Amino acid sequence: MMTHYALLLKKQLIDSLPSRSKGKRNLSGAILFLALAAVIIAVFVFIFARFTRTYTAIRIHRIPDIPARQFEIMTFAYFALLIVCLLSGVSKLSYTLFENSDVGVLITMPFSSADLFLAKLTEVYIKQLALSFAFVLPVNLTFFIVTSTVSVYNVLMTIVVALILPIIPLMIASILVLPYFFLKRAITSRYLLSFLTTTLVTAAFCFGYAYLFKFAQNLLNAGRLASLFDENVMSFILHFTKNCYPANLIANIMLGRELLKSFGILAAMLAVAILVSFLVIRAIFIRVTQSGFNASVPHVLRRPRYFKSPRMLSLLNKELVSVLRTPSYSFMFLTTAIIMPVMAYHSAKLASSLLASLLGDVNIQFELCTFLVILYGTLSNTFCSTGISRDGYMNMMQKTLPYSPAELLSAKMLFSGIVSELSIVAACLTLFLTGLEKPVDVVVTFFSATLLMIAQLAFATRLDLNHPNFSKVDDGEIKEANRTVSTIIVLGLAVCMLIGGLMFLNPLVAFSRGDEAKTWQAYLYALLIPLALLTLAGVYFFRRLKVVFANLDAEG
Amino acid sequence: MKKKNPTQKRPAETPSSNEFEPRSSRPDDSGSRELLLPAIKIENLVKQYPKSPVRAVSGLSLSCYPGEIVGLLGHNGAGKSTTLKCITGMLPFNEGSIEINGFDIKTNPVKAKYTFGFVSDKHDVFVKMTGVQYVNFMADAYGVTTKDRRQRISALDEVFQLGERMSDPISTYSHGMRQKVCMMGSLVHLPKLWILDEPMIGLDPSTRARVNRFMQDYAKGGNCILFSSHNISSVAKLCTRAVIISHGVKTDDFLFDDFLKTHEGQDLEEYFLSRTDGECGEE
Numbered sequence: 042m043m044t045h046y047a048l049l050l051k052k053q054l055i056d057s058l059p060s061r062s063k064g065k066r067n068l069s070g071a072i073l074f075l076a077l078a079a080v081i082i083a084v085f086v087f088i089f090a091r092f093t094r095t096y097t098a099i100r101i102h103r104i105p106d107i108p109a110r111q112f113e114i115m116t117f118a119y120f121a122l123l124i125v126c127l128l129s130g131v132s133k134l135s136y137t138l139f140e141n142s143d144v145g146v147l148i149t150m151p152f153s154s155a156d157l158f159l160a161k162l163t164e165v166y167i168k169q170l171a172l173s174f175a176f177v178l179p180v181n182l183t184f185f186i187v188t189s190t191v192s193v194y195n196v197l198m199t200i201v202v203a204l205i206l207p208i209i210p211l212m213i214a215s216i217l218v219l220p221y222f223f224l225k226r227a228i229t230s231r232y233l234l235s236f237l238t239t240t241l242v243t244a245a246f247c248f249g250y251a252y253l254f255k256f257a258q259n260l261l262n263a264g265r266l267a268s269l270f271d272e273n274v275m276s277f278i279l280h281f282t283k284n285c286y287p288a289n290l291i292a293n294i295m296l297g298r299e300l301l302k303s304f305g306i307l308a309a310m311l312a313v314a315i316l317v318s319f320l321v322i323r324a325i326f327i328r329v330t331q332s333g334f335n336a337s338v339p340h341v342l343r344r345p346r347y348f349k350s351p352r353m354l355s356l357l358n359k360e361l362v363s364v365l366r367t368p369s370y371s372f373m374f375l376t377t378a379i380i381m382p383v384m385a386y387h388s389a390k391l392a393s394s395l396l397a398s399l400l401g402d403v404n405i406q407f408e409l410c411t412f413l414v415i416l417y418g419t420l421s422n423t424f425c426s427t428g429i430s431r432d433g434y435m436n437m438m439q440k441t442l443p444y445s446p447a448e449l450l451s452a453k454m455l456f457s458g459i460v461s462e463l464s465i466v467a468a469c470l471t472l473f474l475t476g477l478e479k480p481v482d483v484v485v486t487f488f489s490a491t492l493l494m495i496a497q498l499a500f501a502t503r504l505d506l507n508h509p510n511f512s513k514v515d516d517g518e519i520k521e522a523n524r525t526v527s528t529i530i531v532l533g534l535a536v537c538m539l540i541g542g543l544m545f546l547n548p549l550v551a552f553s554r555g556d557e558a559k560t561w562q563a564y565l566y567a568l569l570i571p572l573a574l575l576t577l578a579g580v581y582f583f584r585r586l587k588v589v590f591a592n593l594d595a596e597g
Numbered sequence: 598m599k600k601k602n603p604t605q606k607r608p609a610e611t612p613s614s615n616e617f618e619p620r621s622s623r624p625d626d627s628g629s630r631e632l633l634l635p636a637i638k639i640e641n642l643v644k645q646y647p648k649s650p651v652r653a654v655s656g657l658s659l660s661c662y663p664g665e666i667v668g669l670l671g672h673n674g675a676g677k678s679t680t681l682k683c684i685t686g687m688l689p690f691n692e693g694s695i696e697i698n699g700f701d702i703k704t705n706p707v708k709a710k711y712t713f714g715f716v717s718d719k720h721d722v723f724v725k726m727t728g729v730q731y732v733n734f735m736a737d738a739y740g741v742t743t744k745d746r747r748q749r750i751s752a753l754d755e756v757f758q759l760g761e762r763m764s765d766p767i768s769t770y771s772h773g774m775r776q777k778v779c780m781m782g783s784l785v786h787l788p789k790l791w792i793l794d795e796p797m798i799g800l801d802p803s804t805r806a807r808v809n810r811f812m813q814d815y816a817k818g819g820n821c822i823l824f825s826s827h828n829i830s831s832v833a834k835l836c837t838r839a840v841i842i843s844h845g846v847k848t849d850d851f852l853f854d855d856f857l858k859t860h861e862g863q864d865l866e867e868y869f870l871s872r873t874d875g876e877c878g879e880e
Contacts, residue, residue: 344764345728345729345750345763345764346729347729347732347733347736347743347746347747347750348733348743349736349737349740349741349742349743349746350733350737351737352737352738352740354737355733355734355737355738358730358734359723359726359734362725362726362730363725366725366766367725433722434717434719434721434722435722435723437682437687437717438715438717438722438723440685440686440687441685441686441687441710441713441715441717442710442735442738442739443707443708443710443711443738443739444707444738445706445707591686591689592689594688
C-alpha cells in the first residue's frame with residue numbers, strides 16, 4: 042500500500058505537470074521558452090568564460106594566484122545560485138503551503154501534518170533541482186573547460202553539487218516562508234502599495250540590468266575590467282569568500298580542496314537546516330492553515346457614492362479596477378509600461394556607445410532607437426493578448442448587458458492602447474530630451490511604434506477572442522502565459538527583427554561602400570511596414586467579428 | 598448620438614398592464630392575456646452545443662407575460678440554464694426565435710437587453726470591484742441617472758441589506774452576499790423582465806423570505822419574472838406558473854391555481870417526477 046507521503050507526493054507532482062488537454066499545447070510558448078533559455082545560456086557561457094579568463098589573470102602585488110581566483114569565482118557563482126534558490130524556494134513554498142487551495146481539503150483528510158509538509162517540500166525540491174542543474178552544469182562545464190581541469194571527479198561532483206545545492210536554501214526558505222506569506226498578504230491586499238512596490242523593485246532590477254550591460258561592455262576590454270578589481274575590492278572579495286558559507290564549502294569540494302573538512306561542515310549544516318526547518322514548520326503549518334489564510338482586505342467605512350458615468354468610461358474603469366486589483370496583472374501591464382521607457386533609454390545609451398566603439402562614425406541612432414522602442418513597446422503590450430481570457434465568465438455576463446460587441450471590445454483595446462501609448466510617448470520624450478534622437482527622428486519613431494501597437498492590439502484581441510484560454514481558478518486570474526501570449530511575443534519579436542534588420546541594413550551597406558546612408562529609406566521601413574501590418578490586423582479583426590463574439594462561450 | 602434607453606421609464610409608471618391580466622387561467626387558454634405584449638416569446642428554440650451529439654434544447658416554445666412569476670423546473674442537465682443563456686444573449690442558438698419585450702434578441706440585441714436584468718448562477722464574476730463599483734457599473738450600462746440609482750439602491754438595500762459592506766471588494770463577500778449584490782445590480786434599471794438562474798441557492802432563510810416578497814411585489818407592478826430552480830417547494834410557494842423541461846423539451850406548462858384545482862391532493866414533487874421520468878441527470 043502506498044504510504045501517505047508517497048500518495049501526497051504523487052498528487053503534488055501530477056498537479057505540477059502542465060495540463061495535457063488535447064489540441065491545447067502551447068507549442069509557440071515551448072519554442073519561445075527553449076529559444077530564450079538557449080540564448081540566455083549562450084550569453085552566460087560567453088560572458089562567464091571571458092570573465093573567468095580575465096579574473097584568474099588578476100595579480101595582487103604583481104603575484105598571480107590562479108587557485109585562489111578560481112576559488113573566488115566558484116564561491117561567488119554558488120553564492121548567487123544559493124540566493125536564487127532561496128528566493129525561488131520561498132515563493133514556491135508559500136504558494137504550495139499557504140496559497141494553494143488544496144491544503145484546505147487535505148487537512149480534513151487523515152494525513153499527518155508531517156506527511157503533508159514533507160510531500161510539499163519534496164515537490165519544491167524537485168522543481169529546484171531543475172534550476173540547480175540549469176545553473177550548475179553551464180557554470181561548472183564552462184569553468185572546467187576554460188581552466189582545463191575537466192576530470193571524472195569534477196563531472197561526478199557537478200552532479201552531486203547540483204543535487205545537494207538546493208537543500209540548504211530550501212530549508213532556510215521553509216523558515217522564512219511564513220513571514221514572507223504574511224508580508225505578501227499584507228502588501229497584496231493593499232493594491233496601490235503592491236503596485237508601487239513591484240514597480241520600484243522592477244525599476245531596481247532595470248538598473249541592475251543596465252549595470253550588467255556596462256559590466257559586459259567592460260568585459261570586452263580586459264584592461265578596463267582588471268582595473269575594477271583594485272586592492273580594496275580584492276581585499277573585500279578575499280574576506281567575503283572566506284566567510285561565505287556554504288558556497289565556499291561547495292567551491293572547495295568542486296576544486297578538490299580541503300575535502301574532508303568541507304564535506305563534514307556541509308553535512309552538519311545540512312542536518313541542522315533540515316532539523317530546524319522541519320520542527321518549525323511542523324509546529325506552525327497546520328495552525329496557520331487552520332487559522333484561515335485567505336487574503337483579507339480591511340473593511341474601511343466609506344460612504345457609498347453612486348453617480349452616473351458615461352457607458353464607455355464605466356467599461357474602462359472596470360478594466361482599470363481589474364488590472365489594479367490583481368497584482369500580477371498590474372505588474373504585467375502597468376509596471377512594464379512604466380519601466381519600458383527606462384529600459385529603452387538604458388539600452389539605447391549602452392548600445393549606441395557599444396556600436397560607436399565597434400563601427401566608428403556610422404550614424405544609426407534613429408534605427409537603434411526606433412528598433413528598441415518598438416521592441417520594448419511590443420513586449421510590454423503583450424498583456425492585450427489576454428483581454429478576453431482574463432475576464433473569464435465576466436465575458437458571458439457582459440454579453441447580457443446592453444453593449445454591442447464593438448463597444449465591449451473597443452473598451453478593452455482602448456484601455457490597453459491608452460497605457461501603451463503613454464508608455465511610447467514617455468520613451469520617445471526620454472530619447473529626445475536626452476539627445477539620443479533628433480526631433481524628426483523621434484516623431485517617426487513615435488508613429489512607427491504607435492502603428493505597430495494598434496496593429497498588435499487588434500491582432501492579439503481577435504486571436505484571444507478566437508482561442509480564449511479561461512482560467513479555472515475561482516477568481517479567473519490567469520497565472521501563466523497561454524498560447525496566444527506566446528504567439529504574440531514570437532510574432533512581435535519577428536516583426537521587430539524584420540523592421541530593425543531592414544533599417545540597420547541600409548546604413549551598414551552604405552558604410553561598407555563608403556557612402557552616406559539615406560535616412561528616408563529607414564523612415565519608410567519604420568512607417569510602411571507597421572502601416573501594412575495594421576491594415577492586415579484590421580481586416581483580421583473585423584472578419585466575422587459578430588459571429589465569433591456571439592459564439593464566445595466561457596464554459597464550452 | 599445619445600441612445601434611446603428602453604427602460605428609462607419605470608415599467609410600473611408605464612400605462613399599467615394590470616387591468617389586462619387575468620391571473621386565474623392558463624395563458625394558452627386565455628384570449629385576454631394574448632392582448633399583452635409578452636415579456637418573453639420563444640418559438641421553436643433549438644440549441645445544440647458544438648461538441649455535443651445531442652440537443653440541449655429542442656423545439657422549445659414559451660411565452661411569459663407581465664405580472665407572471667414563471668418557474669423553470671427540470672433535473673440537472675435538462676436545459677434550463679441553456680434556455681436562460683439563449684434568452685439573455687449569452688449563447689447563440691441554432692433554430693427558432695426569441696423576443697424580449699418585443700425586441701428580437703438576434704436582430705435587435707442591445708434594445709432587448711435594455712429591458713431585462715439577469716442574475717447568473719455564477720457570482721464569482723466581478724469580484725475585483727466593490728459592491729458600490731459593481732452596482733454603479735451595472736447602472737451605467739443601462740444609463741440609469743444618478744438620482745434614480747440612488748433611490749433604487751436605497752430601496753434595494755432594504756431587501757438585500759448589504760449596508761456598509763457595499764464599500765468592500767466583492768472578493769471578500771460570502772456566496773450569499775455575492776448573490777445579493779448581483780441581484781441588486783440586475784434590478785438597478787427596474788427591468789420589465791427579471792431573469793434568474795437558481796436564485797435561492799445560498800440565501801439565508803430571512804433573505805429568501807424578503808426576496809420572495811420582493812419578487813411578488815415586483816411582479817404585481819406589471820413586471821415579469823422567470824427563474825430556474827431545482828427547488829420545487831420554493832417554486833410552488835412563489836410562482837404563478839411552472840414550466841417543466843426534460844431533455845431540452847417542454848413537458849408541461851401550468852398555472853398553479855389550475856394545478857391545485859385539477860390535481861387536488863397530489864404532491865407537486867411526485868407530479869414533477871412523473872413529468873421528468875424521475876431522472877436525475879448530470880450537468
